[in-house]
Amino acid sequence: MADKPSQPNKYVRVIDISARAVAAERARSAKEALEQSDGGLPPLTLDQLPRSVQAATERAGWASLTPVQEGAIPYLLERRDLIVQSRTGSGKTGAFLLPLSELLDPSIPEVQALILTPTRELARQVLEEFDRVQPRDGGQLRAALVYGGVKYAPQISALKDGAQLVVGTPGRVIDLLEQRHMSLANLRIFVLDEADEMLSMGFYPAMQVMQRYLPPVRNSYMFSATIPIRVQNLAEEFLSDPGFLGLSAGDESVATSQHRYYIVDPMAKNRSLIALIEMENPESAIIFANTKRDVEYLSAFLQNYGHDADGISGDLTQSAREAVMQRVKEGSLRFLVATDVAARGIDVSDLSHVFMYDVPENHEYYIHRSGRTARAGRTGTVIVLATLLEHSGLQSIAKRYGIELEKREIPTEEEVGECVSERMTILLEDAFRGRTRMEKERMKRFIPMTRQLAEEEPELLAMLVDRLYHEQLHRPDDMSGNDPPPRRAEPQRKPPRNKGRRDSRN
Numbered sequence: 001m002a003d004k005p006s007q008p009n010k011y012v013r014v015i016d017i018s019a020r021a022v023a024a025e026r027a028r029s030a031k032e033a034l035e036q037s038d039g040g041l042p043p044l045t046l047d048q049l050p051r052s053v054q055a056a057t058e059r060a061g062w063a064s065l066t067p068v069q070e071g072a073i074p075y076l077l078e079r080r081d082l083i084v085q086s087r088t089g090s091g092k093t094g095a096f097l098l099p100l101s102e103l104l105d106p107s108i109p110e111v112q113a114l115i116l117t118p119t120r121e122l123a124r125q126v127l128e129e130f131d132r133v134q135p136r137d138g139g140q141l142r143a144a145l146v147y148g149g150v151k152y153a154p155q156i157s158a159l160k161d162g163a164q165l166v167v168g169t170p171g172r173v174i175d176l177l178e179q180r181h182m183s184l185a186n187l188r189i190f191v192l193d194e195a196d197e198m199l200s201m202g203f204y205p206a207m208q209v210m211q212r213y214l215p216p217v218r219n220s221y222m223f224s225a226t227i228p229i230r231v232q233n234l235a236e237e238f239l240s241d242p243g244f245l246g247l248s249a250g251d252e253s254v255a256t257s258q259h260r261y262y263i264v265d266p267m268a269k270n271r272s273l274i275a276l277i278e279m280e281n282p283e284s285a286i287i288f289a290n291t292k293r294d295v296e297y298l299s300a301f302l303q304n305y306g307h308d309a310d311g312i313s314g315d316l317t318q319s320a321r322e323a324v325m326q327r328v329k330e331g332s333l334r335f336l337v338a339t340d341v342a343a344r345g346i347d348v349s350d351l352s353h354v355f356m357y358d359v360p361e362n363h364e365y366y367i368h369r370s371g372r373t374a375r376a377g378r379t380g381t382v383i384v385l386a387t388l389l390e391h392s393g394l395q396s397i398a399k400r401y402g403i404e405l406e407k408r409e410i411p412t413e414e415e416v417g418e419c420v421s422e423r424m425t426i427l428l429e430d431a432f433r434g435r436t437r438m439e440k441e442r443m444k445r446f447i448p449m450t451r452q453l454a455e456e457e458p459e460l461l462a463m464l465v466d467r468l469y470h471e472q473l474h475r476p477d478d479m480s481g482n483d484p485p486p487r488r489a490e491p492q493r494k495p496p497r498n499k500g501r502r503d504s505r506n
Contacts, residue, residue: 043067080242085244094133104188111186127145143158173210192222274302288338427468
C-alpha cells in the first residue's frame with residue numbers, strides 16, 4: 001500500500017504495491033508536477049518564429065523543430081529563465097543556439113552569451129553546431145571557444161576580436177575573467193549545458209566562483225538529460241523564477257528516468273561497472289545485485305578500487321544494517337550495494353542513479369529498483385548491465401512495463417581516461433587559482449622536476465594525480481591526506497551456479 005503525499009512535490013514512499021500500480025502512480029505524479037511547475041508558454045512551430053530563427057534552421061538544414069526546441073525557444077525569445085530536461089539527441093543544443101541571432105547584437109563587440117559545458121569535446125561540438133546556424137553574410141555573430149589544457153593566446157585573440165558568444169569550460173573561463181581578458185558586463189544569456197554535471201561536486205566550487213562574475217540582470221538556462229535533486233536545489237542560485245520543461249519518450253514529464261543498458265562480458269562485469277561509474281560520476285547511487293555473494297564481492301571490489309561503498313544483505317545484523325542506512329541518509333556513503341530483499345523499505349529521496357549489476361529474475365523487482373531514483377517529481381538514471389543470456393529477459397521487462405530502453409556501448413579505457421582527465425584538470429585549475437603569490441613562487445622549484453618526470457617516469461606523476469583524484473572525487477570527505485581505511489578482502493568469485501540449483505537471494 002502506498003502513502004499518498006498531501007502535496008505533489010512530496011515523494012511517494014512505496015511499501016507494498018504492485019509494479020503496475022507503482023508505474024501508474026509515478027506517471028500521475030509526473031503529470032501533476034509538470035502542470036504545477038510552470039504557468040507555461042505555449043510551444044511554437046517553425047513558421048511562428050521570427051524570420052532570423054527560421055533562417056538559422058534553414059542554414060542547419062532542418063525542415064522542422066524538435067519538441068524540445070518548440071517548447072524551449074519561446075522562453076528564450078520571451079527572456080524567461082528555464083530548466084530543460086530532455087534526453088540526449090533530442091535537439092537541446094539547437095534549442096539554445098537557434099534564438100541567438102534574434103537575442104544578440106552583432107554590432108556590440110562584447111560577450112553577450114556564455115555557454116558552459118563540462119568537457120572540451122562538448123564545447124567543440126556546441127561551437128560546430130553554432131557555425132551551422134549562424135549568419136554567413138553581414139552582421140555575423142562571432143564566437144570564441146575557451147577551454148583549458150591549450151595555449152591562452154588564440155583564445156585571448158578571439159575575445160579581443162569582439163566575440164559575442166563564448167563557449168567553454170568553467171576553469172579557463174574563470175582564468176580569463178580573473179586576468180581581465182574577458183568581461184561579462186554585457187552578458188544577456190547564460191546557459192549551463194549538461195547541468196547535472198556542471199553542478200556536480202567536481203564542478204560546483206568553480207561554479208561558485210563563476211557566480212561572482214555573472215551580472216545580476218541576465219537570463220539563465222539549464223539543459224540536461226536528467227535533473228537530479230541537487231541540480232533542482234542549486235538552480236535558484238543561478239536562475240530566477242524559472243519555468244520547467246520536461247520531455248521524455250514523447251511524454252512531457254518531470255519525474256522521468258533514463259533507462260540505459262549495456263551488454264557486458266560476464267567475466268568483465270566488475271570492470272564495466274567501474275567504467276560506467278567513472279563516466280557517470282554520480283554523487284550517490286544504489287547498486288543492485290541478485291545475490292548476497294555478489295553484494296559482498298562488489299562492496300569489497302569498489303572499496304579496494306577507491307570508492308566509498310558498503311553493502312547490505314540479509315546476513316547483516318539489524319544494528320549493522322541501520323548503521324549503513326544512516327550513512328546513506330546522511331549523505332556520507334556514496335554507493336550502497338544491496339540485494340532486492342535487503343533493500344526493501346529503503347526510502348532515500350535524492351539518489352540520482354540506480355545501477356543493476358544483474359537483470360532481476362523477478363521482473364517486478366525492476367520497477368522497485370528503478371523506483372529508488374526519479375522520486376518526488378525528479379529525474380534519475382537507471383543503468384543495467386546485462387549479459388547476452390540476460391538480454392531477452394530485459395527486453396521482456398521493457399515490453400511488459402512500457403519502458404524505453406536505450407542501448408549503449410561500454411566506454412573504452414581511452415574514453416574513461418579522457419573523462420577523468422578533464423575532471424582532474426578542472427580540480428587542478430581550481431587549486432592553482434587558490435594559491436597565494438608566495439605559494440606559486442615556491443612551486444617553481446618543482447617545474448624542472450615535473451618536466452623530467454613527465455618525460456622519463458610519468459608513472460610517478462600519475463600516482464600523485466590518481467591519489468588526489470580519488471581523495472577529491474571518490475572520497476571527498478577524506479581530505480586529510482592520511483592513508484585510506486584498510487582494504488576489505490574480496491570474496492573469491494565463483495562460476496555462476498546452474499539454473500537448477502538454489503541460490504541465496506537476500
